[in-house]
Amino acid sequence: MHTHPALLAATAALASTLAFNAQAATTDWGTHGPLEVASVLMPMGSFSDTYLFSLTAAETLFSTAVSNNLTSALNITGGQVSLFKEEGAVDAAVGSFAFNDVTGSISHAFGILTLGNYYYEVTGAGVGSLGGFYTLSSTLLPVSPVPEADSLAMMLAGLGVIGFLGRRRIR
Numbered sequence: 001m002h003t004h005p006a007l008l009a010a011t012a013a014l015a016s017t018l019a020f021n022a023q024a025a026t027t028d029w030g031t032h033g034p035l036e037v038a039s040v041l042m043p044m045g046s047f048s049d050t051y052l053f054s055l056t057a058a059e060t061l062f063s064t065a066v067s068n069n070l071t072s073a074l075n076i077t078g079g080q081v082s083l084f085k086e087e088g089a090v091d092a093a094v095g096s097f098a099f100n101d102v103t104g105s106i107s108h109a110f111g112i113l114t115l116g117n118y119y120y121e122v123t124g125a126g127v128g129s130l131g132g133f134y135t136l137s138s139t140l141l142p143v144s145p146v147p148e149a150d151s152l153a154m155m156l157a158g159l160g161v162i163g164f165l166g167r168r169r170i171r
Contacts, residue, residue, distance in 0.1 A: 023126075029053040029138075032118075036138045040122075041074070043131040051120040051136065060141040061110040065122070067134045069101035076101050076132040079124035083110055086117040099134070100124070112143055 023042045032053040040049060063083070067076040082096035097108040126132025 023047040024049065026050040026052065031056060032059070032138065032140055034140050037135065039133070039135045041131065041133045042126045044126050044128070045131070046125045047123065047132070049122045051122070051138070052117070053119065053138070054117045055113055055115050055140075058112055058114055058143055060112050060143055062107065062139045062141055063097075063110065063120070064105060064107040064137045064139075065097070065099040065134060066105045066137075067099055067101045067132065068104055071128070073128045073130040074101075074133040075126070075128035076124050076134055077127045079134065080122070081108070081136065082121045082123075084119055084121065085113070086119065091119075094118070101128075101132075 023045065024047065025040070027038060027050070029036045029051060030053065032055055036051070036053065038049070038051060040047075061083070063081060065079060065081050067079060069075055077100050079099040080096055081099065083094040084091040085094055094113065095108070095110050097106060099106040120136065120138065122134065122136055124132070124134075
């Protein structure tokens with residue numbers, strides 16, 4: 001069987017176009033600091049970027065994705081930020097949120113996470129005349145200590161005594 005040279009050339013051109021239009025990058029932040037930021041300018045086409053990090057203690061994680069439609073040159077459609085925890089063969093999905101050039105800045109609190117290895121997966125498509133642009137920020141917030149049961153009981157008893165004394169003085 002003989003394949004026509006024009007068909008081979010067209011197939012090769014299509015394959016190279018599809019490969020050019022797909023972007024994927026992996027960034028390792030190491031141990032997550034108080035603030036991690038990534039700003040990405042991509043060509044037209046789909047993208048799938050991964051940001052690896054680890055937590056050494058229980059932390060509250062807050063994320064923001066920003067994509068603006070200031071011009072038609074750098075737009076994103078179908079943007080998605082997903083957070084996963086590495087757990088062996090199958091990673092656990094922690095949560096996700098959507099963004100695009102119309103939503104502008106979107107924030108999401110992932111709550112308290114345990115120590116371990118995590119990663120963000122940011123996907124979508126650059127659809128502006130020059131592609132797309134997004135910024136991802138990831139912030140660790142201090143975990144509020146929960147009072148022990150005996151401390152809480154003592155605090156409530158103290159408030160009760162103050163209330164009783166205040167009521168007694170009013171009479």
